[in-house]
Amino acid sequence: MSESAGDWMEAVREQYRGRGVGERLAAGRRPGIVVVDLINGFTDPACPPGSDLDAVVERTAELLERARAAGLPVFFTTISYEPRDLDELVWLRKMPALRALTAGSRWVEVDGRLAPRDTEPVIVKKAASAFHGTDLAERLAAAGVNSLIVCGATTSGCIRATVIDACAENYLVRVPRECVGDRAEGPHEANLFDIDAKYADVVGLEEVLDELPGVVMAR
Template identity: 60%
Template structure:
């Protein structure tokens, strides 16, 4: 199906943003943002853009939630995922690899959701947390676009959250996978926008 065919088939509507969006920063932890780790990549631009987003959100007192992937020593949860992607083995509970990238300056009052699946909604306390924070929509940043970001955005849509993805604030190890998934997310699940456009939406909300 071509891009024009998608348009003709009524894909890619606009969901917008609410009055109290929560920023969910998916897995911008050392294991993914430091190329020295097996699953890592150079995501410096993504981290810088996300820090700009966080500065704006914090100034507006919007909820901010971080996630990390951290596997327990027993290795039971996430066993199949790790079998498929052995690079994830470095993401052990308590290790430096699972710590939020220090450039994002996570604050003590910003929750950290620990997950063992791709989606931040998968078997975690995130759904209840978002309710307690009074979030009416989501802004999703993080890594990777084709993996944990995509899974989180799809589940957010299924949970009834209008979701915006600022394209500068998400990244992947592979440019083709990154672009293909942004295209698909925009067509079916979320508004994929430039960060400057998101800032304009926040000012208008």
């Protein structure tokens, strides 16, 4: 983060403190992991909407290893379009790079370094939020989840939209900073700041990992 960005963020953070914005939330006792769109189309810079997210994938793999050992449910999302979608969806007109994410292509597959297990659903979505037009909320309820750990890409798009909807669904949300990424630093940092102020707690991965031994999952 640049020094100038850090300066304005701290000034706004101080302003918010006196106005009841940005309170810290407790960690949930029954969390689920939602891995948003860490698919080849986003983690491979050769794809139009892709960028270098190697560090994000590496740290997310670390989180998944620990979460799986603790018995936490894990949910993945992908963006995948059928031919009929290409001319119908406004988002694809605004961001035509996403047209590369066609059903059946390698671009819509979860990055192989994260390798979803057979019990971990890959939920197909066509909009930014993991909740919009999907059965994610029903799956979370069935798994007994009362809080979320959200990771993936991109911070300014699908992460932000998913976190806002999760907050609207009354989930406590943790966003491990090292496990989310974007195509550029400015939007990434600005959106993490805003998410942390209004919708979720943005924390270090180590804090999330330290909390895992205290979770209690329904059996």
